[in-house]
Amino acid sequence: MQVTITNLSLAYGGFAAVKGLDLTIGDGESIVLLGQSGCGKTSTMRCIAGLEEPTGGRISIGDTVVFDHETGRSVPSFRRNVGMVFQSYAVWPHKTVVENVMFPLRMKKVRRTAAREKAMEVLTLVGLDHLAERGASQLSGGQMQRVALARSMAMEPSVLLLDEPLSNLDARLREDLRVELRHIQQERGLTSMYVTHDQQEALALADRIAIMQGGRITQLGTPEEVYASPASASIAKFMGVTNVFAVGEASGNEVHLADHALSLRTAVAAPDGAASVAVRPEDVVVRTEGSDGFAGTVEVCVYQGSSVRYQVALDGGPTVDAVCPAGPGALARGERASVEIAPESLLVLPDEVTDTPAQDEVAA
Amino acid sequence: MQVTITNLSLAYGGFAAVKGLDLTIGDGESIVLLGQSGCGKTSTMRCIAGLEEPTGGRISIGDTVVFDHETGRSVPSFRRNVGMVFQSYAVWPHKTVVENVMFPLRMKKVRRTAAREKAMEVLTLVGLDHLAERGASQLSGGQMQRVALARSMAMEPSVLLLDEPLSNLDARLREDLRVELRHIQQERGLTSMYVTHDQQEALALADRIAIMQGGRITQLGTPEEVYASPASASIAKFMGVTNVFAVGEASGNEVHLADHALSLRTAVAAPDGAASVAVRPEDVVVRTEGSDGFAGTVEVCVYQGSSVRYQVALDGGPTVDAVCPAGPGALARGERASVEIAPESLLVLPDEVTDTPAQDEVAA
Amino acid sequence: GGSGQSPASEAARNEVLPMPAQIDTSNGLVIDGEKIADKQLLEEAKKDKVVLYSGSGKESEDLTIARFKAETGIDIELTRMPTNKLSERVLSEHGANQLGAGVVRVTDPLVAEQFAERGVYVPYKPPSYDELKKGDNVVFNDGQYLTAYYSAYAFGYNSAAVQGEDVPKKWADLLDPKWKGKLGVVHAGAGGTVTALAAFQLDAFGEDYVSKLGAQQPRIFDTTSVQLEALARGEITVATLGFNSTYGAEVAGAPLKLVVPEDGISGSFNLMGLTPAGEKSAAAKVFINWTMSQAGQKFAAAQGFVPARPGLEPTPTGEYQLPPADSEQFHLFTPEDAAQRSASTIQSWNQAFHFTG
Amino acid sequence: MTTVQTRPAAPQEAPLPAPSGRRRRRRPKGLGSLPLLFVVSFLILVPAGFVLLAAFSVDIPRPGSINFDLTLQHLAVFIEPGVLRATVNSLIIGVSATLLALLIGGFLAFATARTNIPMRGFVFLIGLMPLFLPSYVGALAWSQLGSPVAGLLNIGMRDLGIDFTVNIYSMFGVVLVMGMFYAPYAFLLMHSSMSLMNPDLEDAAGVHGGSTWQMLRSVTFPLAMPAILGSALLVFTHIFENFPVSQVLATPGQIDTLPTFIYRLMNASPSRGNEAAVMAVVLVIVVLLVTLGQRRILARRSYTTVSGKGLKARRISLGRWRWPLFAIALVYLLLAIVLPLAALILTAVRTSPYMQSFSDLAVPGAIDFGSFGRVLQSDLFLDSAGNSVIVAVVSAAAGTLLAFLVGYTVYRTKAKARGALEGVSMVPLAIPAIVLGMGLLWTWLVMPVPLYGTLAVLMIAFVAVQMPQGLRGIASSIQSTERDLEDNAVLHGARRSRAVLSITVPLMRVGIASTFLMLLMLSMRELTVPLFLYTSDTHILSITIFDQFENGGALQQAAAMSVIYCLIMFVLSYLPRRLGSGGMNP
Ligand SMILES: Nc1ncnc2c1ncn2[C@@H]1O[C@H](COP(=O)(O)OP(=O)(O)OP(=O)(O)O)[C@@H](O)[C@H]1O
Ligand SMILES: Nc1ncnc2c1ncn2[C@@H]1O[C@H](COP(=O)(O)OP(=O)(O)OP(=O)(O)O)[C@@H](O)[C@H]1O
Ligand SMILES: [Mg+2]
Ligand SMILES: [Mg+2]
DSSP: OOEEEEEEEEEETTEEEEEEEEEEEOTTOEEEEEEOTTSSHHHHHHHHHTSSOOSEEEEEETTEEEEETTTTEEOOGGGTTEEEEBTTBOOOTTSBHHHHHHHHHHHTTOOHHHHHHHHHHHHHHTTOGGGTTSBTTSSOHHHHHHHHHHHHHHHOOSEEEEESTTTTSOHHHHHHHHHHHHHHHHHHTOEEEEEOSOHHHHHHHOSEEEEEETTEEEEEEOHHHHHHSOSSHHHHHHTTOOEEEEEEEEETTEEEESSSSOEEEOSSOOOTTOOEEEEOGGGEEEEETTSSSEEEEEEEEEEOSSEEEEEEEETTSOEEEEEEEOSTTOOOTTOEEEEEEOGGGOEEEOSOOOSOOOGGGOOO | OOEEEEEEEEEETTEEEEEEEEEEEOTTOEEEEEEOTTSSHHHHHHHHHTSSOOSEEEEEETTEEEEETTTTEEOOGGGTOEEEEBTTBOOOTTSBHHHHHHHHHHHTTOOHHHHHHHHHHHHHHTTOGGGTTSBTTSSOHHHHHHHHHHHHHHHOOSEEEEESTTTTSOHHHHHHHHHHHHHHHHHHTOEEEEEOSOHHHHHHHOSEEEEEETTEEEEEEOHHHHHHSOSSHHHHHHTTOOEEEEEEEEETTEEEESSSSOEEEOSSOOOTTOOEEEEOGGGEEEEETTSSSEEEEEEEEEEOSSEEEEEEEETTSOEEEEEEEOSTTOOOTTOEEEEEEOGGGOEEEOSOOOSOOOGGGOOO | OOOTTOHHHHIIIIISSOOOSOEEOTTSEEETTEEEEOHHHHHHHHHSEEEEEEOSOHHHHHHHHHHHHHHHOOEEEEEEOOHHHHHHHHHHHHHTTOOOOSEEEESOHHHHHHHHHHTSSBOOOOTTHHHHHTSTTSEETTTTEEEEEEEEEEEEEETTTOOGGGOOOSGGGGGOGGGTTTEEEEOGGGOHHHHHHHHHHHHHHHHHHHHHHHHTOOEEESSHHHHHHHHHHTSSSEEEEEHHHHHHHHHTTOSEEEEOOTTOEEEEEEEEEEOHHHHTOHHHHHHHHHHHSHHHHHHHHHHTEEEOSTTOOOOOBTTBOOOOTTSTTEEEOOHHHHHHHHHHHHHHHHHHTTOOO | OOOOOOOSSOOTTSOOOOOOHHHHHHOOTTTTHHHHHHHHHHHHHHHHHHHHHHHHBSSOOOTTOOOOOBOSGGGGGGGSTTHHHHHHHHHHHHHHHHHHHHHHHHHHHHHHHHBOOSSHHHHHHHHHGGGGSOHHHHHHHHHHHHOTTTOHHHHHHHHTTOOOOOOOSSHHHHHHHHHHHHHHHHHHHHHHHHTTOOHHHHHHHHHTTOOHHHHIIIIIHHHTHHHHHHHHHHHHHHHHHOOHHIIIIIGGGTOOOHHHHHHHHHHSSSOOHHHHHHHHHHHHHHHHHHHHHHHHHHHTSOOOOBOTTOOOOOOBOOGGGHHHHHHHHHHHHIIIIIHHHHHHHHHHHBSOSOOSSGGGGGSTTSBOTHHHHHHHHOHHHHHHHHHHHHHHHHHHHHHHHHHHHHHHHHHHOOOTTHHHHHHHHHHHHHSOHHHHHHHHHHHHHHSSSTTTTSHHHHHHHHHHHTHHHHHHHHHHHHHHBOHHHHHHHHHTTOOHHHHIIIIIHHHTHHHHHHHHHHHHHHHHHOOHHHHHHOOTTSOOHHHHHHHHHHHSTTHHHHHHHHHHHHHHHHHHTHHHHHHHSSOSOO
């Protein structure tokens, strides 16, 4: 079912948590919502689920308008068939694990035995079948989170909202469940919205990524698009691009940094209003001194398993982050290095995007 | 302060959550506890903090025995000076944000104004100074988690226990706070124990990593050690090594897989009791067909930003995971490929470790 | 505590009965020529106060103590509660040597007997003792306790609902079919006074009368007060009633009228005695003296009781005139009766009224 | 605060080595509970012990004649004719009136705590107000309203020419009045529990397809289960033992109940106190079993709603049901308060209690407000009002404190004594007040402390008698708050006592205020127990009013006094109501 959100606003008392948000999620599409803590992700989801009364805007699911501020129409949440995994789990402490999971099925008038069977299946999927009869409050954090997930999965809703559903799980479990979720979502053609802070998760699950900042969507696109060309410096920063520098002056293919006596070459001419340049740490090449590029000193060197993260202070310039493959030629702290940045990897960006992305980008 | 845990056991009703756990955390050391969901991490921390009564064992902090099952001694929590960030936040809903953070300071008899100032400082650190007067319930999930973190940071305890303190924060904030935490920990020489499911976080924060499985510690070592030589196949799996295969027969430097007609060459002779071979996805090299190595078909290909994750089904063999740098020569789904695994990257491991790591490994 | 300036004190001074003509305190206390206390006793009593525990009706006790105060100038303090609770308290306090009361008044002869046995009552002879001894059932155990006065029990009606010809005059009138379903009775097990009534009815009119009364389908109550209230509102129109409390309600404005049937009224005891604490209290002694004096007895009569002291001039109760204690019309349920017949009486009554409990 | 040592969830069946005697002695754990158990047992078990002794001894064991000649003959009371029918009637009344009270109380509690019903403060007051009317006054007022012949309602309908007769002297009437006047217990207990609800849990039911009704049924009410079961237990036993309502409404309708039966036993001459005690002992056993059962049911699950992940106060929007539901509350107000009070006021001002038609009131002189003035000028009234307020405030405060300590020990610690503590605290519930009053009398007479005859003894007795109400009130809120919140304060350097004071108590504010309010009102109303303990120096209002009603003749005065009494209770309830309103916000 397609979910269309138009100009949605929500305020808590005087505080505006969502401000004129527009978003369309295509039928069967999986959107990942990425955004800073407190930017309004949970609030948006709660509006879609019908748990908050928005202060403005319109939401429709499929062909039904479920909320319209204009007409005052508001469909109660239990009629929306929207599943949600709560950030706070909201597992019912007075029920057992399996009772928790059976609830949505029972609400759909599934017979007790059938519901139980189905619930056990889902529990097996999340690895909790052995705890089915345990009281739901007698679980570890991660187990509770899985109960919450299982409950929503058992429901088979037409729209599924997942608010950091895997945040308290270990990497392996998370990966398994992520794959499982994607599988179910694609198989059933489930329209879903997913909040996560894990980029891996975002990239693996998203058909499109929506970047949310200060209560509205500021960029919307496929993972590759968002990753490759963030719409603003702040989005770039958010996407893990740690090297973002303010631009002082730009002339043709050359930009001068504002705070440092350093200029960089870009592949394309810097557009008007360009305010920052950014480069991904993976695109920064660090070699032992003497090679081409800017000279500097390694200040931090962190081993990260398959890669090494450096911070190199360029002579008379900024400190640059770099991620290089781990290998025999690694540099130690204090060593001199030379840093190279390819012009094509340099992104020239405005500081912020003020208008929401054009809605014609939206997939049907 | 050094924390020594000897033969700790804890049972909930009939269920044993911790089973004879031994661990020593050196003075000023930061230990990261890694383990599956439900393996007993939170329980262990609660025992150290004095919130659960263990059913056996002994815990001492510095020179004081804070719990001893033999003698029945048990120092109440508030005398242990152990700080803890709860997995469930445990933010006090009836207090404002700043009152939450001021609480431990007020308990140390810090004057109101001084406590307030200090609390505001910590709140600034976690980026919540602007919400200081907000009721602690009127926050987003991530904001609440930061209140919990700030509260424990303000306390300046001698031992700090952190139970997934950053799980609900976005990647950037998480990175900032991770750095900040490490900074404070090292500067103050804080003994700390950290639970996380984020490997990056584990590697960045840990002096040593403790792997916990089924209620006991099964491996203890520096991040490099644990990453480079996991003690068992299950630990390897847990550390993100997805390619683990059961071994059928081993002869010299050659191991035959149990379930597939495939043999692999190893750098060292397989030891007795070897049950599995493992290879990290990063160590699997995938090339277009025709090169050396095993032939196979690309089944899955996931773009992961700076890298690409493949699943290649080897002809007549298992499916192998591989992570390769993203680049122009990427393979698409369905293409034929050839997979190469260097003998030195092959780990030959027992299935499980049954005995805890030798205690002489422990740093002072 | 005490009743202070309660409305009772006004009523006690004038409305119920005019104050005695002469109260002379020049040499002890002499009222209308009868000596109540000598000089020394009076002096001591004025410094003291009476502590009275009573099981009879609150309103009549309020009136009595207000009158006592007015006539003697001695302070008095009342603790009132239903007889069975009173008995429990008195026995317990006495057993623990903490009995505060100087005088204890009860409505149940069996309870009084028990008090006497346990030593709650100590012998005391008021100045009128010799007069009192002339009557039957006035002095018990040589003065260990006395009958203060008798409560009369008859019937009455709601004067707003019943008028003229309809007014019942004799007990037999209660069997008139027009009262079917409109009668009220308190069940015979509810206390000494109602057991006495049942015994009187059985004795005077036979079992047949009682079963016919039962067949009238009267409304059965557990307590007199609830019944009185129902009668005042017209919920029931005729009821068997305690004389004193009903008269009180009538004076207070309730549309009630009492009947003093010629074929007899039932009487029960109001007993009092001095306690060990009262032995040391001059005020308590004066109270007993006064109660048994002509003045005290007259006041009781004016309230709707039958005086115990023999040989007094009849005193009307408002428009009514109760028979004296020694008349044929007055049927007493004596302590011996109570001891021997209570159980069987209640049983027959219960059968007649199809009442369980 | 005693030094209660807290440990979460007990690993009792854990494979422990058998603890040696020496080890146990060194453990500080649970020591704090011993003095507490001692205090509670002293307050409750000594009087109850007397009752037990009375049940099985030949003579009534009052001071001065305590002996141990035991006998079982009093058990014969159970085969007395009529007991069975009275018991069955009592059960029918008890069960249906309890259901009614839970329904009313639950509805009002939910409406005020969780919805946007109009004028919530006022609706809260509606739920509370019947507490201001002692049940015997309420019953009398209702007998004036609904008696078939002279009831005001029936007169009114006759005036209007409606051919319908309300008969309150019926099973229906008894159930209605009992249900209405006991609903406030259920209301207060459930209100505090529901205002601790975590809306996320309810929301989860909504998004998972549960309609509002299903949400209430499977989340909201089950989570309030400790409060519901607790109040059901309280309400049921109270109704089961209630004498005045039975006496005023059931007896005239020829409906026998167990309380009237016990009353007759006590009132028989000679008094059959032993047999009444036997019945009390049986009731105690039943109540203890029920308490145990309740504990079992509740122990298996968790009812924590206040957690450290925030608590977003959210009210359910009633939509177009707002006003209809408000109207239902008004109907209750009308039936439980307005009509009875109006009847009382009418009685107080009417010069003649007899009335055929409302037009009678228009006659000159038919109405006189003098009775109010007379009451207010009476020393007795003023003295007893003063005493009542002092006794009620002190005993409610002490009772709340004690209940909190017991509730905390029982539900938050692993103290060995906690089962005993809860059991002992529930005992007074089971013993009919009239019998317990005797036990208390004996106790405080034999105690070698000069308390008998002072206000203090009334306070102590009230604390003992109201222990069950206090405990149930506190317990349900304790069970709603997550212990992690308090533990966290301890971790951050607070002593346990400090953590309780700054975290647990504020979180339970609503529950504590409700408990205090309930005890305050109960102490103002308590009648039977003080009847054994008051003296002329320690007159209290409930007794003064009861005396007035007993007088028969003083009905006008009694009614005026009751109206003023209600007003005093209303004023007195202001402070706890202030504390108890509002949500969880700082
Ligand atoms: N109150 C309880 N009663 C019974 N079992 C419990 C209780 N609390 C936790 N457990 C069980 O104890 C085990 C350990 O729990 P713990 O909370 O320590 O896990 P954890 O390692 O912190 O897991 P996670 O990463 O999911 O938070 C779990 O299997 C859990 O089911
Ligand atoms: N009840 C409330 N009253 C006032 N403000 C609130 C309330 N709940 C949330 N907020 C504010 O609204 C904003 C958006 O909250 P929301 O929960 O939607 O954030 P979020 O994007 O989900 O953040 P997180 O990633 O931390 O969960 C936050 O700044 C928060 O402080
Ligand atoms: Mg959120
Ligand atoms: Mg945990």
